[in-house]
Amino acid sequence: MAGARFVDFGGWDMPLHYGSQIDEHKAVRSRAGVFDVSHMSVVDFSGDDSREFLAILLANNIDRLEIPGKGLYSCMLNDDGGVIDDLIVYHIGDKSYRAVLNASRREADLNWIQERAIDFKVEISEPQDLCILALQGPQAIKQATALLPLEIQQAALQLPKFGCLHVNEFFISRTGYTGEDGLEIILPSDQAEALWSGLLKIDIQPCGLGARDTLRLEAGLNLYGQDMSEDFSPLECGLTWTVCWDPISREFNGRQALERKKIDGVQSRFVGLFLDQRGIMRSGQRVITSKGDGLITSGGFSPSLQRSIAFARIPICEDVDCKVEIRSKLIPASITETAFLSRKNF
Numbered sequence: 342m343a344g345a346r347f348v349d350f351g352g353w354d355m356p357l358h359y360g361s362q363i364d365e366h367k368a369v370r371s372r373a374g375v376f377d378v379s380h381m382s383v384v385d386f387s388g389d390d391s392r393e394f395l396a397i398l399l400a401n402n403i404d405r406l407e408i409p410g411k412g413l414y415s416c417m418l419n420d421d422g423g424v425i426d427d428l429i430v431y432h433i434g435d436k437s438y439r440a441v442l443n444a445s446r447r448e449a450d451l452n453w454i455q456e457r458a459i460d461f462k463v464e465i466s467e468p469q470d471l472c473i474l475a476l477q478g479p480q481a482i483k484q485a486t487a488l489l490p491l492e493i494q495q496a497a498l499q500l501p502k503f504g505c506l507h508v509n510e511f512f513i514s515r516t517g518y519t520g521e522d523g524l525e526i527i528l529p530s531d532q533a534e535a536l537w538s539g540l541l542k543i544d545i546q547p548c549g550l551g552a553r554d555t556l557r558l559e560a561g562l563n564l565y566g567q568d569m570s571e572d573f574s575p576l577e578c579g580l581t582w583t584v585c586w587d588p589i590s591r592e593f594n595g596r597q598a599l600e601r602k603k604i605d606g607v608q609s610r611f612v613g614l615f616l617d618q619r620g621i622m623r624s625g626q627r628v629i630t631s632k633g634d635g636l637i638t639s640g641g642f643s644p645s646l647q648r649s650i651a652f653a654r655i656p657i658c659e660d661v662d663c664k665v666e667i668r669s670k671l672i673p674a675s676i677t678e679t680a681f682l683s684r685k686n687f
Contacts, residue, residue, distance in 0.1 A: 345549060355380060356549035366555050366644045368546035369519055373478035373485070375540050376548050380444040383468055383527060384451070387437045390461040395430060395438060397593050398457060400575060402585035406432035412503045412514055416575050416583055417450065418595030422602060423571035424578065426450050427563065429516060431505045439512065441473070441525075443565045457594070472533035476545065477523035477556075482515075485524060488539045489513070497524065518553065520560025520682065558650060559643050561613065561680030567624055568611075568638045568652050576602055577654065579611035579679050609635070610658070613679040614651040620667045622651035622674070627666040632656035637665065643681065650681050 345356035356377070358365060368374045386395060395403040401415030412431040416424045426446040431439045442450045451465075458465060476485045486497045493508045500506065502522075505514040512527040528536065541547060554564070561579075563569050569578040576584075576599060584599060585591075614637070616622055622640030629635075635655030643650045655663065655676075664671040 345547070356547075358549040358551045359547045362549070362551035362555070363644050365546055365548040365552035369478045369521055369548060369552065369556055370645060371479070372544075372546070373476065373481035373523075374546040374548040374552070375481075375485075375537070376475040376477065376553055377472070377533075377537070378475050378525075379472040379530075379533070381473055382442040382444060382447040382450070383471055383473070384440045384442060384454070385433075385437070385466050385468060386440070386463055387466075388461075388463040389436060391436050391438055391463045394458060394461040394463045396591055398454065399430065400584045400593055400595065400599075402587070402591065403430065403432075403438075405585070406430075406438075408432065409434050409437075410504055410506065411501075412505050412516060414503075414583060416569075416580060417453070418574070418593070418599075419453075419571055420595060420598065421571075422574035422576075422595040422598035424565070424569040424573065424575060424580075425453055425571060427565055427569065427580070427583075429503075429514070431512075431514060433505065433507045433512070439507075441527075445566060470530045471527055472530050473525060473527050474533065474536060474540075475517055475523065475525045476540070477517045477519040477521045477548075479522060481521070481523040481545070484543055484545060485526075485540060488536060488543070489526075500524075518562055519556035520562065520680075521556070554639075555641055555644060558639055558641055558652070559645055559682045561678070563652070564639055573654075574599055574602060574607075576607045577609050577611060579652075607657070609654050609656060611652065611654055611679065613677045613681055614640075614653050614663070614665065615675045615677055615681075616649035616651075616665065617662075617673040617675055620649060620665075620670075620672050622649045622665055622667065626651075628653045628655050628674075629664040629666070629671065630655050630658050630660050632658040632660075635663075645682060652679055 399415040500515040517523040626637045640651030
């Protein structure tokens with residue numbers, strides 16, 4: 342379909358690209374692109390204790406969503422403070438919330454959630470026959486809203502960042518995974534093909550996994566299974582900002598382990614790397630610093646910057662440069678922040 346090259350991705354047949362990964366990347370940075378991300382899992386929470394349950398399930402504080410219509414990014418932690426998954430949860434109505442989970446973590450997430458829900462009055466359900474289309478780029482919202490049902494077009498245009506609306510069968514949020522502005526639309530499967538086709542007819546570029554990965558890497562956005570996992574806490578993944586410590590009475594899962602890590606001191610830094618010479622940094626490559634070896638968690642070629650960039654977990658040190666082992670050669674690299682492109686320039 343649309344010239345896609347498909348690959349296996351967590352048990353799903355997913356488009357790697359639709360002809361040119363570079364063209365797709367550039368389209369999202371300059372105009373608009375659409376991704377089919379229907380492999381992700383949608384889970385709804387409702388009931389008298391839904392808020393109280395999410396308050397202990399998530400490291401970020403669900404109380405920040407005071408009224409329906411907003412979303413919150415958070416990690417869900419195990420007892421050791423490791424990241425079970427990262428997700429966005431939305432307040433969609435009175436005592437009602439919706440979360441979107443990583444597809445590769447669906448079974449583990451649901452088992453963890455259901456085990457901890459036993460003592461709460463909360464109903465957990467997975468709506469079926471849904472598709473998710475992510476529209477991303479500086480022109481995406483303006484172009485796409487004309488194809489939405491008339492009754493939600495104006496509301497979709499006026500959504501704030503991380504805002505959401507749930508009208509009839511459409512759920513729309515102003516979120517994404519590229520660093521660009523845009524909308525993520527959850528809709529019935531039998532209506533998704535018509536919307537997809539309509540978007541392509543107005544010259545919105547179909548995009549695959551390849552462009553999604555380079556876009557999120559440039560924007561400093563973590564990928565589960567590479568940059569974070571159950572073996573590492575948010576404090577070791579550049580996600581300390583997602584942990585809400587107040588109020589101290591909120592005993593979210595993994596809190597005690599995180600507090601111990603704060604007292605003992607985290608033993609690694611999560612950083613960005615620029616390669617100073619030709620070559621491509623990839624996940625799993627060794628990083629050499631003055632305090633020992635680290636590891637690249639995500640890496641690749643940045644179409645926007647025309648050089649190789651990466652995330653790495655390295656020992657605590659004051660180094661501003663390091664070396665990366667690529668094909669048995671040690672290549673100089675510079676240590677920087679993980680957001681390689683300023684969001685004001687997206």
